[in-house]
Amino acid sequence: MELKRKDLLDIKGLDREEIELILDTAESFKEVTGREIKKVPTLRGKTVVNLFFEPSTRTRTSFEIAAKRLSADVINFSVSGSSVSKGETLLDTARNIEAMRADFIIIRHPASGAPHILARNLRSSVINAGDGLHEHPTQALLDMFTIRERKGKIEGLTVAIIGDIAHSRVARSNIYGLTRMGARVRVAGPPALIPAEVETLGVSVFYDMEEALSGADVIMVLRIQLERQGKNYFPTLREFARLYCLTQERAGHAKGDAMIMHPGPVNRGIEISPEVADGLSSVILEQVTNGVAVRMAVLYLLSGSGEI
């Protein structure tokens, strides 16, 4: 079994076998990241370019470490102070990078669909590291990996995704992935942060935290995107925290062995209380560790598509 695609643009387009292949492969790469010499020669001579049009520490670093552990060369292209600020178009920037023989372009962009434009026009493999309000496929893959590792399966689990669903590409990718893998997905948050007709994606909607958490196996808390606020989706952060912050007491409504996830960066005391974020059920740092293994698996599998 191999991944027969040049690019990883979204989870929506992946079938269950492809997701399982990526997760299985990531398991082997997790073993590599636990070695004393955490490096294999697999992608020697390949070039990976990180093209980030939005700030990011975790995802960019994670991709960089993943590529380096596969012996690829990594170039971080930061947008400020580059030709982009001189008015170059996205496609021109990417074409220039490709002309320098980049094999992989990892792109994060505020516009939904930006990675798709590159994928259509370039021979390099394009990996979406987050596009606008659309998708963040590698985050969903590492979340599914972490769930499967802890719970032994995804099928049949109840996963509650809490918070700003409307602005979250992490939520969107996870909804596509988790439902495809057979989990029951619930979303909960203030009505203004629940996208209209989200039920058509196969999830159930809750506006009350206790109800949403009741009997959940997995609680996935999303970051309140302060930079996207100021548009009055809810009156104040304090009110949001009072109604939707994941506190110890609220987490108690989920199953006793429920795991608590957050894609980071955490706004402590707003969407999740510090005791819960640092508590025994929290797998937040495990998610970060697994992110490297999952991204190694994606780079490895895409490099086998034979088109680069």
Added chain:
Amino acid sequence: MSEKVIMDQLGIGRALSRISHEIIERNKGTEGLVLVGIRTCGIHLARRISEKIREIEKSEVPVGILDITLYRDDLLTKKGHPAVRKTDIPFDLAGTVVVLVDDVLYTGRTIRAAMDELMDFGRPAMIQLAVLIDRGHRELPIRADYVGKGVPTSKTAVIKVLLSEEGMEDRVILRED
């Protein structure tokens, strides 16, 4: 197309017994000795050899597992990637005598990859190679220290090692076109 059994269950058993004795003799016992099987058949053979050494010497020789996929030299030139599975070497390699175990020695490229991977895990005092079948056609300067059976083959022939651990009857098959 002709197919013939070149080794049966008894033959495989005897070859592994002899290899086990030779390993003990050559290394003057089992002090510092470890076995590392190359996925998939090499693991089963390494476990069988470890079992035989235990019967002969009454000592435990640990067995590790090597998946050489990430060290292959044809990864970036071939279309489609083989599945990557886990390497599991649950002991320190520094200063040990490693006996690499594989089913068939052919071009030597797998062994090159295996040695490179082992070196990334530690610095063994010595690496030796045990194979059930040596079919010739080396492309690298590599030879085996312990050989179950040398089989002259043409380059188009296929050798299959079937083992009970994989749900088959123990035998080695040579298929010529």
